[in-house]
Amino acid sequence: MNKGELLKHAEKLGIDPATLAPAGDRAVPERARSPRPNEAACAFAVRSARIMDENKCIQISVLDLRGVSPVCDYFVIGTGTSERQMRAVADHIKEWAKSEGERPYGVGGYGEATWIVLDYVDVVIHLFNAHQRAYYDLETLWGDSPTVTWTRSNE
Numbered sequence: 448m449n450k451g452e453l454l455k456h457a458e459k460l461g462i463d464p465a466t467l468a469p470a471g472d473r474a475v476p477e478r479a480r481s482p483r484p485n486e487a488a489c490a491f492a493v494r495s496a497r498i499m500d501e502n503k504c505i506q507i508s509v510l511d512l513r514g515v516s517p518v519c520d521y522f523v524i525g526t527g528t529s530e531r532q533m534r535a536v537a538d539h540i541k542e543w544a545k546s547e548g549e550r551p552y553g554v555g556g557y558g559e560a561t562w563i564v565l566d567y568v569d570v571v572i573h574l575f576n577a578h579q580r581a582y583y584d585l586e587t588l589w590g591d592s593p594t595v596t597w598t599r600s601n602e
Contacts, residue, residue, distance in 0.1 A: 485513070485520065488569040491549070492521035493597040495540050495572050499525040500599050502536045504574070508586060509595035520569040522589065526580045530560035533574045537563045540572060 492509050499507050504525035513520045527533035537557060544550070544567065553566040562579045565572040573585060 488520050492523050492570045495523045496597050498540050510589055510592045511595050512592050515592050519571045523572045526575050533560045533563055
């Protein structure tokens, strides 16, 4: 995917292409709502990835967007195998988060279940079907971001 295509994807996602300049070329604006401490946000992202894994999602990755994105600190990205499974995974994550005192700021795509987004302000969780995952290719769009190494629950 070339840079022009990536910028078009960003625009479709509602991201201002000007914010996609290399991190060293711009200052990341402050968020209006203060996030939880970084250790807690990272732990939340990793636990969400583990819930995806426990529920048979594939190609799970956690991107560290600190200093790169003004939107959030972490993306958790996974691919589901069916609409039903993707909704179930989203429900499991929301149930676990609720037990931790966290509620999503917003949820999108639950009805269509081709791309479900759970927005926890500093952690945004993306559950894709295979087609949408390949089309939006968030790992390439945010390719300057390091990945967070995490292990499965049974490791």
